[in-house]
Amino acid sequence: MHVYPYTITISSEKGGVGKTTLATNLAIYLKAMREDLPVTIFSFDNHFTIDKMFEIKKCEDDTHDVHALLMGAKASEVVQTGQYGVGYIRSSTELGDIHERFKGPMTLTRMLAESGISGIVIIDTRPDLNILTQNALYAADRVLIPVKDLPSLENCKNIFSLFDQRGIDKKSLALIPCLIDSRIKFDGIFKDQKTLLRAIAVNRGYRCLDSYISKSPKVESLNTNPEGKIYPILTHARGTEVHGQFMEITRDLLRSVDATKETRACLYHTWLLEKEASKKESYLARLEGLAERCLICGAVLAEHSDDRCFYFETSDRSARGFLHGNCVSSMLCSALYGLQENDHTFAKAKALVADKVAGSVSLLLPEIGPEASRLDYRQFSMSGEELLQKSVEMPGFDAGEFNGVHDRLYLLLNEALAGFEGALRKGSWLSVYPVDPENPEAVLHEDSYKSIHRLQKHFAEAILSI
Numbered sequence: 001m002h003v004y005p006y007t008i009t010i011s012s013e014k015g016g017v018g019k020t021t022l023a024t025n026l027a028i029y030l031k032a033m034r035e036d037l038p039v040t041i042f043s044f045d046n047h048f049t050i051d052k053m054f055e056i057k058k059c060e061d062d063t064h065d066v067h068a069l070l071m072g073a074k075a076s077e078v079v080q081t082g083q084y085g086v087g088y089i090r091s092s093t094e095l096g097d098i099h100e101r102f103k104g105p106m107t108l109t110r111m112l113a114e115s116g117i118s119g120i121v122i123i124d125t126r127p128d129l130n131i132l133t134q135n136a137l138y139a140a141d142r143v144l145i146p147v148k149d150l151p152s153l154e155n156c157k158n159i160f161s162l163f164d165q166r167g168i169d170k171k172s173l174a175l176i177p178c179l180i181d182s183r184i185k186f187d188g189i190f191k192d193q194k195t196l197l198r199a200i201a202v203n204r205g206y207r208c209l210d211s212y213i214s215k216s217p218k219v220e221s222l223n224t225n226p227e228g229k230i231y232p233i234l235t236h237a238r239g240t241e242v243h244g245q246f247m248e249i250t251r252d253l254l255r256s257v258d259a260t261k262e263t264r265a266c267l268y269h270t271w272l273l274e275k276e277a278s279k280k281e282s283y284l285a286r287l288e289g290l291a292e293r294c295l296i297c298g299a300v301l302a303e304h305s306d307d308r309c310f311y312f313e314t315s316d317r318s319a320r321g322f323l324h325g326n327c328v329s330s331m332l333c334s335a336l337y338g339l340q341e342n343d344h345t346f347a348k349a350k351a352l353v354a355d356k357v358a359g360s361v362s363l364l365l366p367e368i369g370p371e372a373s374r375l376d377y378r379q380f381s382m383s384g385e386e387l388l389q390k391s392v393e394m395p396g397f398d399a400g401e402f403n404g405v406h407d408r409l410y411l412l413l414n415e416a417l418a419g420f421e422g423a424l425r426k427g428s429w430l431s432v433y434p435v436d437p438e439n440p441e442a443v444l445h446e447d448s449y450k451s452i453h454r455l456q457k458h459f460a461e462a463i464l465s466i
């Protein structure tokens with residue numbers, strides 16, 4: 001069964017509000033309180049706090065890091081087993097060049113969904129809202145936004161408006177008062193820092209956790225010691241009230257984890273798979289409706305599958321299929337130049353025609369009149385600009401006579417465009433697209449077919465205005 005992680009992102013545009021302290025210690029508390037739950041942490045920061053805290057032994061190979069993950073490396077290769085049973089991915093100083101790859105805001109969600117990482121993923125972000133932070137925000141089942149004062153609370157609105165801009169539900173976002181100095185008291189109803197911050201937050205429509213984190217000199221001292229290590233609150237600051245606060249936040253998070261049936265990664269992945277499946281379904285449906293024969297020479301294409309160089313489609317989409325390259329160029333050579341196959345210039349002219357149509361779309365619009373029938377033939381570039389227009393007389397077409405020169409053209413028009421009673425369907429036309437003879441069906445894949453669909457629409461509009 002495919003596993004998906006529950007993702008927690010810690011984010012704030014303001015620096016020094018306690019993001020990394022919260023992220024790293026949460027990882028340790030979560031693991032301690034739920035031993036069987038895998039916890040993985042990584043950071044987009046380049047402070048290497050994660051590494052200092054979780055590294056068991058110095059790693060020689062410095063390629064398995066966050067940069068590698070973001071470049072598409074398998075999670076199983078980059079996640080290391082760290083101290084306290086927490087999995088971590090080593091930090092990187094090379095994240096500056098990754099923005100190109102991360103144009104889309106959901107790239108990280110997809111990566112996490114496909115990573116095979118289970119349990120909880122904690123992402124510590126930089127104090128900005130760059131594309132990596134945005135990816136981490138959208139990937140999260142829970143976003144914790146530490147706020148320590150009014151300026152950091154002011155900054156929150158940018159995160160909220162990012163979600164608004166993209167129309168994403170903001171229920172994952174929650175503020176948490178951090179670095180709260182309990183010695184500071186105010187007169188009036190907002191008696192202290194955390195009450196004031198929470199009141200302002202709620203007033204602005206932001207969700208705010210009931211828990212908060214106090215400022216503690218003991219906690220502050222955990223990253224300053226002769227060993228150059230960073231110690232966890234759980235092991236080195238148990239006596240502080242911050243320890244109890246972390247227990248409370250962790251319990252709250254575990255409740256959310258337990259109550260979540262489908263994580264963001266799971267939902268997004270399911271949506272992606274459905275999209276893929278529907279693409280595949282449309283492709284199969286397109287394959288199914290194809291004509292079995294080349295409508296010019298009549299050969300069964302399954303038996304004469306070489307040289308399928310063109311795809312044709314009628315304006316009403318009722319006939320579609322492949323045509324031989326040789327059949328199309330012979331047909332056009334005769335139709336456009338009035339040449340028969342035994343004329344001595346035929347081969348040369350055909351080569352010329354073949355060259356032209358290999359890179360352009362041909363539009364065949366028959367005009368059947370009571371006295372005379374004509375073919376309005378047009379050539380377009382693949383981007384839809386008209387390159388050539390020629391009006392071809394079609395003597396005897398309406399009477400069903402063949403005249404040697406136009407036989408192939410008449411066959412194609414009749415096969416593709418004739419209605420029940422033999423006459424051509426009124427106003428119908430067909431267009432012929434060059435395809436890769438090595439893999440003609442590729443043209444029916446969603447992405448390539450889109451451009452055919454677009455051109456067909458463009459032609460329909462152009463014809464209406466004639």
Ligand SMILES: Nc1ncnc2c1ncn2[C@@H]1O[C@H](COP(=O)(O)OP(=O)(O)OP(=O)(O)O)[C@@H](O)[C@H]1O
Pocket residue numbers: 014015016017018019020021022045125126127179213214215216217219220221223242
């Ligand atoms: N509860 C606390 N009590 C006292 N000091 C704290 C507490 N939490 C964090 N600190 C200290 O505050 C400083 C900033 O914390 P931290 O590095 O976690 O913030 P940050 O938001 O990750 O910063 P940056 O934006 O630079 O990444 C650090 O020196 C840290 O030791």
Ligand SMILES: [Mg+2]
Pocket residue numbers: 019020021045047124125
């Ligand atoms: Mg930090």
Ligand SMILES: [Zn+2]
Pocket residue numbers: 294295296297298299323324327
């Ligand atoms: Zn053919």
